[in-house]
Amino acid sequence: MIETKAPGKLYIAGEYAVTEPGYKSILIAVDRFVTATIEDSEVAQGSIHSKALHHEPVNFKRNEDQIVVSDLHAAKQLKYVITAIEVFEQYARNKGMELKHFHLTIDSNLDDASGHKYGLGSSAAVLVSVVKALNEFYQLNLSNLFIYKLAVIANMKLQSLSSCGDIAVSVYTGWLAYSTFDHEWVKQQIEETSVNEVLKKNWPGLHIEPLQAPENMEILIGWTGSPASSPHLVSEVKRLKSDPSFYGRFLEQSHACVEKLIHAFKxxxxxxxQQMVRLNRTIIQQMDAEATVDIETPTLKTLCEIGEKHGGASKTSGAGGGDCGITIINNECDKQAIYDEWLQNGVKPLEFNIYHGQ
Incomplete structure (x- = not known):
């Protein structure tokens, strides 16, 4: 049996701007995972079992390029798993490999015990864990870049608004500087060429760069207890494009800030x-005021104010509107004082560690 895992993520800076090709963001991988296990099937039929969805295993067969699942309701819920398999198998088939039957099981601890979402990017981690499991199962030894691209192609078949930064950090782990690719260009390549050809090409705008955090730096994560809808928030902010001067200014300010942040890391x-994290918060607040989408909710504002009061640099993480906020501190700082005050104000400290790969 083969077991692979893909971590969840949090954005640290560059949110919203990262949806545009070439505009950088910074993310971290955290030590909460989607785990995929895979083993040979002894019969001419495979199965998919998602423990995260509390499903019984469902059988699947292949119909040309498609994975056909016996249970239609389960097929909808398993669409990320199924699409990842389909894209991977197109690649394997193009390599002249004979496809095998297998049993695939998916499990997750990205949500809290009662099923509430922290906003750690579960669909991205599902895609990456499945691609990694199939990569080992078929002994293809694919690079991180090819694993990322296969997961992205599957993701693009399912949704279009994602920057796919969550996929990148789920593959590369640790601290990551990331900018997204030209989605229209990649989409066209997928339609016009084979999966294998798309993987080999340079994707315009794509930037993936592992970073090392400064010594003595620690990141604290607080959870508001209310989930956010990233696609809704991102689409609302995209409406600002109708005012190109404001939207262009936002992109340039975010870009300059994140470049300086990357320099501070290096x-x-x-x-x-800390200075650039605070500046990025201000840039996002200005954009939020224009878009009126409530990125920094009252609870997230309180989280940030408490972090700042204790000497940390704080901001929302990701799309905002709920989910998590972060505070960057010197590790000599009294983090327990921040945790205690967060708890008194309805913010749950998430004592996750940064995950640096296996």
Whole structure:
């Protein structure tokens, strides 16, 4: 039996701007995972079992390029798993490989015990865990870049608004600087060429760069207890494009801020990191005021104010509107004081660690 895992993610900076090709963001992988296990089937039929969805295993067969699941209701819920298999098998088939029958099981601890979502990017981690499991099962030894691209192609078949930064950090782990690719270009390539050809090409705008955090730096994560709808928030913000001067200014400010933030990482400059995190919060607040979507909810505002009061640099994480906020501190800072005050104000500390791969 083969077991692979893909971590969840949190955005640290560059949110919203990252939906445009070439505009950088910074993310982290956290030590909460989607786990995929795969083993040979002894009969001419495979199965998919999602423990995360509390499903019994469902059988599947292949019909040309499609995975056909015996239970239609389950097929809808398993669409990320099924699409990842289909895309991977197109690649394997193009490589002249004979497809095998297998049993695939998916499990997750990305949500809290009662099923509430933290906003850690579960669909991305599902895609990555499945591609990684199939990569090992077929012994293809694919690079991280090819694993990322296969998961992205599957994701693009299912939704269009994602920057796919969550997929990148789920593959590369640790701290990551990321900018998305030209989605229209990749979409056209998928339609016009084979999966294998798309993987081999350079994707315009794509930037994936592992980073090392400054010494003595620690990141604290607080959860508001209310989930956010990233696609809804992103589409609302995209409406700002109708005012190109404002939207263009937002993109340039975010870009300059994140570039300076990356420089602070590379020069081991903790205070520089904190300064740019605060600036990124201000840039997003200005954009939020224009878009009126309530990115920084009252609870997230309180989370940030408490972090700042104790010497940390705080902001919302990801799309905002709920989910998580972060505070960057010097590790000599009294983090328990921040945790205690967060708890008194309805914010749950998530004591996750940054995950740096196996």
């Amino acid at each position: 020069t081991n400059h903790l205070k520089g990191v």
